Amino acid sequence: MSSLAAPENPPAGTARYVAIIIDGNGRWARAHRLSINEGHRAGADALKARLRDAVELGIEQLTVFSFSTENWSRPIEEVRGLISMLAQRIAAEAPELHRHSVRMRFIGRRHGVAQELVREMERAESLTARNRLITLFVALNYGGRAEIVDAAREFRAGSEDDFRECLYAPDMHDPDLIIRTGGERRLSNFLLWQSAYSELVFSDELWPDFSREDMEAALEEFSMRQRRFGGR
Numbered sequence: 005m006s007s008l009a010a011p012e013n014p015p016a017g018t019a020r021y022v023a024i025i026i027d028g029n030g031r032w033a034r035a036h037r038l039s040i041n042e043g044h045r046a047g048a049d050a051l052k053a054r055l056r057d058a059v060e061l062g063i064e065q066l067t068v069f070s071f072s073t074e075n076w077s078r079p080i081e082e083v084r085g086l087i088s089m090l091a092q093r094i095a096a097e098a099p100e101l102h103r104h105s106v107r108m109r110f111i112g113r114r115h116g117v118a119q120e121l122v123r124e125m126e127r128a129e130s131l132t133a134r135n136r137l138i139t140l141f142v143a144l145n146y147g148g149r150a151e152i153v154d155a156a157r158e159f160r161a162g163s164e165d166d167f168r169e170c171l172y173a174p175d176m177h178d179p180d181l182i183i184r185t186g187g188e189r190r191l192s193n194f195l196l197w198q199s200a201y202s203e204l205v206f207s208d209e210l211w212p213d214f215s216r217e218d219m220e221a222a223l224e225e226f227s228m229r230q231r232r233f234g235g236r
Contacts, residue, residue, distance in 0.1 A: 008056060008059045008060075008104045008105070008106075008137060017226075017227040018061070018062045018063075018223065018227065019063065019179075019180035019181040019203075019223055019226045019227075020062065020063060020064045020065070020177075020180060021063070021064065021065045021067075021176075021177040021178065021179050021180045021181075022058065022063050022065070022066055022067070022179060022180065022181050022182075022183065022223075023066075023067040023068070023069070023179040023181070023182045023183070023194070023195055023198075023199075023202070024054075024066070024067070024068050024069065024182070024183045024184070024185070025069045025182065025183070025184040025185070025191070025192060025194055026047060026051070026068055026069055026070060026185065026211045027184060027185050027186030027187075027188055027210075027211055028047075028185050028186030028187070028209070028210030028211045028212070028213075029043035029044050029046065029047040029210070029211055029212060030043050031043075031186065031210055032046060032047075032210040032211070032212045032213065033046070035210075040082050040085070041082065041085035041086065041089060043212065044085070044086050044089055045089060046212035047211050047212050048089065048090075048093050049212070050211055050212045050213075050214060051068060052097065053216070054066075054214065054216070054219060055106070055138070055140060057216045057219055057220075058138060058219075059106075059137060059138050061219070061220070061223060063138065064138060064139070064177075065138065065139045065141065065176065065177055065179075066138060066139070066140050066141070067111075067140075067141040067142075067143065067176065067179065067195070068140070068141070068142055068143065069143045069146065069192075069194050070090070070142050070143060070144050071086065071087075071090070071112075071143075071144045071145055071146070072143075072145075072146060072147055072192070072193060072194075073112075073113065073145060073146065073147035073150050073193075074147065074193070087117075087118050087121055088120075090121055090124075090144070091118070091120050091121040091124045094108075094121075094124040094125060094127075094128050095124045095127075098124075098127065098128035098131055098132065099131070101128075101132060101135075101140070102131050102132045102135065104137065105135040105136060105137035105138075106132060106135055106137055106138055106139075106140055107132045107133065107134075107135040107136065107137075107138070107139040107140065108128045108129055108131075108132045108139075108140050108142065109129060109139060109140070109141045109142070109173055109176075110125045110128075110129065110141075110142050110143075110144050111141055111142070111143050111144070111146055111151070111172035111173050111176070112143055112144045112145040112146030112147075112150075112151075112172065113145050113146070113150060113154070114145065116145070117144070117145050121144075125144070139175075139176075141173060141176055143194070143195075146172075146194075147193045148191070148193045148194055148195055148196030148197065149193055149196060151171060151172055151196075151197065152196060152197055154170075154172070155167060155170035155171050155172075155197075156170075158170040168197075171197060171198075176198065178198045178199070178200065178201065178202065179195065179198060179199060179202045180202065180203065180226065181202060181203050181204075181205060181222065181223070181226045182194070182195070182199055182202045182203070182204050182205070183205050183206075183207060183219075183222045184204070184205075184206050184207070185207045185209055185210060185211045185214045185218075186207075186208075186209075186210055186211060187206070187207075187208045187210075188206070189206050191204075203226050203229050205222040205225050205226065207222065
């Protein structure tokens with residue numbers, strides 16, 4: 005990864021906080037007669053490329069849905085392969101991301117996640133904690149309902165802002181834009197609290213095929229929408 009730099013003056017109407025529901029790795033693998041885990045590796049490569057694009061397009065926070073609380077029901081070999089791949093990729097990529105001032109944060113329940121993976125998550129977070137170019141939030145063993153339930157256990161009383169402090173990442177801005185790849189048209193239990201006023205864009209492209217041009221098209225669609233937040 006060569007040097008990264010954010011644009012000095014992002015155009016008005018740019019989505020600064022973007023979330024992506026990564027979908028289609030398995031279907032991409034089947035279409036290319038590859039194993040499911042090879043599809044997940046291709047998806048990880050795509051994420052690295054789109055992270056670079058996010059910086060260049062003026063995005064300040066990028067949140068990606070990598071593994072949900074429901075994904076444990078998938079075939080055991082797929083789950084084991086994905087968890088192992090995630091641990092390896094985080095260990096390999098974190099130093100490079102740190103050199104480019106990318107901050108990494110992981111959201112989701114860590115109980116029940118393989119200790120090897122949890123250790124790599126914690127190392128990456130510690131290493132990159134002071135970085136400011138862009139924050140990459142990775143939702144791992146994450147569910148929107150689970151996050152709300154966990155926050156409710158901690159919440160004592162107060163306002164919506166006080167409740168936000170009990171969420172997994174209180175410093176995460178509500179996404180301006182949520183993109184879902186793979187042709188599905190639903191949120192699938194992703195960022196249910198934070199997405200109250202997010203704009204939604206759905207792409208038919210399978211995630212490993214989701215290109216910079218596709219991301220630019222989603223941002224362009226966002227820029228043409230009027231956001232009223234309940235007003236007129």
